[in-house]
Amino acid sequence: MPKFLIWVAVLAALIALPHGLSFSQQEILVFLTINVLLVASYRLLTLTGEWSLAHVVIMGVGAYSSALLTKKLGVYVPVSMLLGGVVAALIAVLLSFPLFRMKGFYFLIGSFAAGEIIRLLWKRFRDPFGGAKGIKGIDPMPDFSIGFYQFDFFEPTSYYYFAGVIVAFCLWILWRIEKSPVGLTFHAVHWQDKLAQASGVNVRAYRTLAFAIASGFAGISGALLAHYVGTINPNAFDIDLMVFVLTWAIVGGTATFYGPILGCVVLTVLNEIVLRELGLEQMRPLVYGAIMILSILFLPNGLESIVQKLTKRRAAKSAPERSPAE
Amino acid sequence: MISKIVKSGLTRRTFLKSTAVTAMSAGLPGASLAAGKTIKIGFLAPLTGAVAAWGKPGLDGCQIWAERVNAAGGIKLGDGSYSVEFVSYDNEYDPAKARTGATKLIREDGVSFIMMLGGDTWPGVQPVADKTGMLFSTLLPSDLSPDTSTLIAPAEVHPIYNVTGVEWLAENKPELKTAVMCAQDDALGLPSVATYLAAFEAAGIEMLDEPLLFDPATTDFAPVVTRLISKNPDIVCLDTCYSDYVHPIAEQLFQQGFKGQIISCTADFYDQMIAKTSEEFMEGFVFQFPDFDDPALNGDNINFTDPNGFYAEFNTRHPGQWGAVSWEYASIMDLWKAAAEKAGSASPDAVAAAMKEGKGKHAFGDADWWGTELFGIDNALVGDWPVVAIEKGKARIKDFRSIPDWYARHGDLLVKHMKAYDQMWDQRS
Numbered sequence: 001m002p003k004f005l006i007w008v009a010v011l012a013a014l015i016a017l018p019h020g021l022s023f024s025q026q027e028i029l030v031f032l033t034i035n036v037l038l039v040a041s042y043r044l045l046t047l048t049g050e051w052s053l054a055h056v057v058i059m060g061v062g063a064y065s066s067a068l069l070t071k072k073l074g075v076y077v078p079v080s081m082l083l084g085g086v087v088a089a090l091i092a093v094l095l096s097f098p099l100f101r102m103k104g105f106y107f108l109i110g111s112f113a114a115g116e117i118i119r120l121l122w123k124r125f126r127d128p129f130g131g132a133k134g135i136k137g138i139d140p141m142p143d144f145s146i147g148f149y150q151f152d153f154f155e156p157t158s159y160y161y162f163a164g165v166i167v168a169f170c171l172w173i174l175w176r177i178e179k180s181p182v183g184l185t186f187h188a189v190h191w192q193d194k195l196a197q198a199s200g201v202n203v204r205a206y207r208t209l210a211f212a213i214a215s216g217f218a219g220i221s222g223a224l225l226a227h228y229v230g231t232i233n234p235n236a237f238d239i240d241l242m243v244f245v246l247t248w249a250i251v252g253g254t255a256t257f258y259g260p261i262l263g264c265v266v267l268t269v270l271n272e273i274v275l276r277e278l279g280l281e282q283m284r285p286l287v288y289g290a291i292m293i294l295s296i297l298f299l300p301n302g303l304e305s306i307v308q309k310l311t312k313r314r315a316a317k318s319a320p321e322r323s324p325a326e
Numbered sequence: 327m328i329s330k331i332v333k334s335g336l337t338r339r340t341f342l343k344s345t346a347v348t349a350m351s352a353g354l355p356g357a358s359l360a361a362g363k364t365i366k367i368g369f370l371a372p373l374t375g376a377v378a379a380w381g382k383p384g385l386d387g388c389q390i391w392a393e394r395v396n397a398a399g400g401i402k403l404g405d406g407s408y409s410v411e412f413v414s415y416d417n418e419y420d421p422a423k424a425r426t427g428a429t430k431l432i433r434e435d436g437v438s439f440i441m442m443l444g445g446d447t448w449p450g451v452q453p454v455a456d457k458t459g460m461l462f463s464t465l466l467p468s469d470l471s472p473d474t475s476t477l478i479a480p481a482e483v484h485p486i487y488n489v490t491g492v493e494w495l496a497e498n499k500p501e502l503k504t505a506v507m508c509a510q511d512d513a514l515g516l517p518s519v520a521t522y523l524a525a526f527e528a529a530g531i532e533m534l535d536e537p538l539l540f541d542p543a544t545t546d547f548a549p550v551v552t553r554l555i556s557k558n559p560d561i562v563c564l565d566t567c568y569s570d571y572v573h574p575i576a577e578q579l580f581q582q583g584f585k586g587q588i589i590s591c592t593a594d595f596y597d598q599m600i601a602k603t604s605e606e607f608m609e610g611f612v613f614q615f616p617d618f619d620d621p622a623l624n625g626d627n628i629n630f631t632d633p634n635g636f637y638a639e640f641n642t643r644h645p646g647q648w649g650a651v652s653w654e655y656a657s658i659m660d661l662w663k664a665a666a667e668k669a670g671s672a673s674p675d676a677v678a679a680a681m682k683e684g685k686g687k688h689a690f691g692d693a694d695w696w697g698t699e700l701f702g703i704d705n706a707l708v709g710d711w712p713v714v715a716i717e718k719g720k721a722r723i724k725d726f727r728s729i730p731d732w733y734a735r736h737g738d739l740l741v742k743h744m745k746a747y748d749q750m751w752d753q754r755s
Contacts, residue, residue, distance in 0.1 A: 024430030031422055120541070123511055126748045132512040136449035154457055156429070229422045231449030235512065235542060236421065272426075281416045282373050282382070 014164065018157040026156035028272045032265065033160060034224045037167045039248045039260040040174055041217035046254050047178065048210045049190035050107050053242055054095070054115030055218055060237030061118065062088040062219020063226035068128055070139040070227075077141050081166075081223035088219025089212045091118075096208040112239070122234040134233025138226050153228075163224050170217050175257055177213065186210050251295050253302020262303045267292075365401055365408045365672050367659065368431035368440035370424060370451070373416035376542070379569045379594050380443050380465070381416075384655035386644050388412050388441075390636060391656035401663050404670035410659075413437055421450025428454040438672040439662055441655050444469040445513045448477070461674035463658050465651065468517045470701035471751045476674065479697075479706040480661050480686060481654040483729060485518035485566055486700070486740070487711035488591050489525040490727035491612050494713040495561070495589060496529035498724075502560040502587055504532050508550055508575070509565035511539040518566035518591060520743035526563075527743075528736040534559050540571075547571070551578035564590035569649070576611075577602045589613070593716070594649035600719055611716040612724075615650040622712070622723035630657055630689040657689035661707075690726060699737070700744065702751040 018026045042055050066084030069075040075083065095114050102110045122129040129135070141153040141162060151158045177183050188196040189206050197203050226232045244267075252263020270291065275284045299305060369388060371381030392410050400407040413435045415427030424447035431437045432454065442448065444464030455462050455476050464470075467479035467486070495502060505526055509515035519537045526533055534557040540550055554562055562579060564572055572590055579588065580603035593599065593613040600608045616623065618637035623630070630636070630653065640652055665681035666672050685692045686707040693709025710726040733740065744750050 022430070023433040024426050027426040027429050031426070123541075131748060132516055133446070136452075140453070154453060225422070229425055229450050230453050231421050231446075233421075233446055233513070235446060238543060276416075281414070284416070285374055 015161075018160050023156070025273060026160065028268065030156045030160050030163060030228060031225070032268050033163045033167050034221050034228075035245075035248070035264050035268065036261050037170050037221040037224070038218055039245055039252075039264045040171055040257070041214045041221065042245055042249055043254055043257070043260045044174055044177065044186075044217075045210050045214035046249065047183065047186040047190060048207045049193070050103070050207060050211070051246075052211070053108055053112035053239070054118075055214070056237050056239075056242040056245060057115035057118050058088050058092060058215040059218040059222035059225075060122070060232065060234070061091050061215075061222065063222030063232045063237070064122065064129060064135070065219070066223035067135050067138040067226045067232060071135065071137075072128065077139055077227055081220060081227065084223035084226075085216045085220035088222070089216035092212045092215030093208060096211050100204050100207050100211075115242075119234045119237065130233070132234065134231060134236070135226075136231040138230050138232065140230060141227050159228050163228070166220065166224065170220060174213075174217065178257060182206075182209070247292055251292060251299075251302060253304035255301065256304045256308070258307070259302050259304035262307070266303060363406075363408050364411050365666075366411050366413050366435055366437040367662075368428075368435065368437035369412050369414040369655070370417055370427045370431060370440050370447075371414075371443040371655075372419040372447075373414065375418050376568060376570050377419040377443065377445075379649055380651050383594075383644070383647055383649040384441075384443075384651040385412065385414055386647065387636070387640060387652040387654075387656040388659060390639050390643070391659050394631075394636075395659075395663065401672075402667050403672060408672070410663075417442075417447050419443070419445070419447060421447050423450075424448075425450040425454060427451075428460075432458050432460050438666075439463070439674065439677065441658055443651075444479075448474075452477075459674055461678050463662075465654060466514065467697060467701055467706040468513070468749065470697060470703050470705050472702040474703065474705070476678065477705060478678070478681070480681070481658045481689070481707075482711075483697075483706050483708050484514075485521040485591060486708070486733070487614055487729055488518060488521050488566070489528070489732045489736070489740075490711045490725075490729065491589055491614055491713050492522065492525035492529050492531070493727060493732060494725055495587065495612055496531060499587065502531065504534050504557075504559045505561035505563055506534050506538070506554050506557060506559040507563040507565055508538040508540060508554055508567070510542045510544070510567060510571060512542050514566050514568075515539065516747050517744065517749040520747040520749050521740060522563050522565060523743040524736060524739040525732075527739050528732075531561065537565070542568075544571070545574075547574045547578045548582075551575060551582055551584075555579070555582060555584050559586060561587045561589055564588065566591040569594040573599055573602065576608075580604070580607045587612070591615075592650040593714075593721070595646065596716060596721060597646065597719070600716075605719045608716050608719070613714050613721075614711065615721075616712050616714045616723045617648060617721045618653055620721070620723045622726075627691040627710070627726075628689065629687040629691065630660065653689065660689070661686060694730065696730065699741070700751065 018029055021029060038059055045052055062084035065087035066080040069080035069083055070077055099107060099110050099114060123132050143152050153159050185201055185206050188201065189203050193203050248263040248267055249260040251267060253259035271284055271288050275287055280287055369385050371384060372378050373381050389412065392412055396409045400409045413431060415430055417424035417427045428440065428451045431440055439461050441463045444466035448464060448469040459476055462477045464477055464479050465482055465484060467483050470477060470479060507519065507522055509519050538550060538554060562584060564575055572593060576599050587610065589612045591614055593611060618633040623633040640648055661681060662677060664687060665677045669676035669680035682695050685694060688707050688709045690712060691710045693707045695704045696708040697704050697706040708729050710728050712723045713725045713727060714721050715724050
């Protein structure tokens with residue numbers, strides 16, 4: 001099947017998807033879509049070899065910025081979402097000055113500390129951040145019509161379409177960045193940093209660039225979340241959610257663009273739908289943890305390795321079939 | 327039916343219209359169609375995670391309540407008796423998951439009423455409540471505001487009842503003159519801090535230091551306790567700390583040799599605390615939530631049905647799990663049941679109207695709907711509240727104190743401290 005038709009089929013499936021789900025599953029789909037952008041943006045940072053523990057807090061920076069811009073300054077919601085991403089990227093640039101004096105494990109711990117400082121600032125300054133209770137009554141995305149479809153953003157289906165378009169566009173940009181010379185340089189910075197440096201690559205600048213871009217998109221995901229749920233607080237961006245993001249990335253695998261997305265989708269469906277439907281609601285942390293350990297033990301290269309095996313097998317099968325024609 | 331409505335776009339009007347039709351049909355002559363019918367009640371609270379201690383025991387209590395009510399003939403509405411069934415959703419104390427849960431309970435499960443813990447999760451649910459008109463309850467009246475017309479706080483006026491414990495201490499142990507306090511820096515901790523500050527000031531007890539606010543992610547309480555007791559206070563106040571904090575803090579106080587008075591909003595699973603410390607250390611620990619086998623709960627003023635039997639049944643099924651909320655959600659259900667039977671309908675509007683007619687039958691005695699000054703709306707049921715102390719390893723009610731009486735005398739202090747912590751309804755962003 002030509003690649004174009006595959007993409008059309010995927011698009012049709014994604015458009016039809018919410019109509020085959022229950023209302024609560026549609027809600028979960030909205031949060032899943034937002035989390036896909038969060039984890040995909042996180043992968044961009046990991047391309048340079050650095051794993052941050054501040055990514056979820058940076059997501060929160062986008063959420064707080066966008067919420068405050070609409071509440072205090074009356075900025076139009078879609079514009080504030082974009083600005084939320086910009087503010088998150090700028091904060092990342094600021095953080096990069098102290099953080100990129102460190103590498104590896106030290107960067108990981110440093111990023112955690114930086115994230116906690118931001119969270120504590122949200123708590124400390126009740127004006128404008130709302131303190132521990134955070135901000136509530138955040139303006140929702142204004143409803144609008146495009147003729148054949150009325151967007152009512154209280155409804156999860158409408159917000160899924162809206163968020164889906166934004167997330168798809170952001171994923172396309174992330175994909176283009178990864179495949180561009182800049183993305184290849186990110187890989188070089190990770191695997192051959194001394195060689196890259198010797199070749200004239202400013203390693204620190206590229207790490208900062210990856211951190212800022214990843215943070216910008218994380219900020220947009222935070223803004224999408226804030227304007228849907230209508231409330232944010234510092235605890236919503238704590239280390240618990242960061243552990244989930246790490247888990248999605250590790251279980252999915254970070255060698256491919258789709259690996260972390262796969263991890264996010266599979267684990268979210270498992271945690272939020274399958275285990276709840278099976279009546280294991282209160283045992284979810286236990287079952288989820290067990291599945292995570294098992295997947296790491298038996299799938300050390302992540303869920304993406306299954307896809308890679310399947311696609312290789314298909315390619316191997318189709319190769320001899322093609323050879324006579326050749 | 328609800329799913330049909332929402333397919334064409336859910337509005338508050340269509341939702342309420344459907345419930346009104348149901349309510350009207352209940353009044354049709356000879357329409358005894360209720361046999362075998364069930365009313366579903368939503369339970370939307372944390373069942374896992376750090377705050378689960380204020381959700382899970384409540385659900386366990388509700389299951390006992392439902393069995394008792396069903397065995398006694400169910401809920402008697404206009405068209406006959408209905409059995410009651412609880413449908414739970416674990417919101418993990420997360421506003422986004424609470425929104426998903428509210429959507430599921432209303433639009434898929436067709437519940438008639440939803441009970442929540444509240445706090446951080448309520449703002450996520452509020453748009454759903456506004457849109458559907460569903461009646462919700464919270465254990466935390468600080469969720470109330472003039473915008474929350476479908477939210478009631480009928481079980482406890484957290485944290486206002488904490489004033490009763492301090493008042494009792496001041497009267498019965500006048501030698502206690504100084505206090506320090508710690509709390510987690512969150513939506514539960516801060517209004518409680520303001521309340522205790524007002525109560526200590528009203529009682530003439532001096533605060534030796536600013537309240538020590540720690541991050542909810544704190545796991546090592548040794549430095550917290552060291553700083554707390556460094557000024558040699560008579561009283562250490564644990565505010566409304568989660569049980570995951572109360573236990574290690576009490577343990578640290580014991581290990582660091584504190585000999586003074588401890589006061590706390592809760593002391594869930596206090597038997598475990600005694601096991602970690604000692605019976606002598608925990609003697610006189612004052613808090614606000616009684617065991618329901620307490621003889622003081624057999625008085626005529628108590629509206630909770632058979633508290634001793636309820637406690638015995640709970641402990642048989644869930645030994646060692648009795649906590650502050652074990653009875654609270656069940657007591658809300660007592661109020662809801664009485665209101666639904668009075669209205670002859672389970673419709674949220676009808677039940678809410680019936681519930682707020684006259685005095686409310688609160689678990690600890692008849693009470694008034696109150697709260698305009700503090701919450702901007704009279705949706706909190708306020709009356710007497712027990713003061714509990716541990717004596718020889720067992721929680722015992724020492725007294726029942728009137729919250730409205732305290733407020734009439736010292737309300738200005740409470741408002742002052744609430745304002746200082748930005749906790750008044752018009753200060754919440």
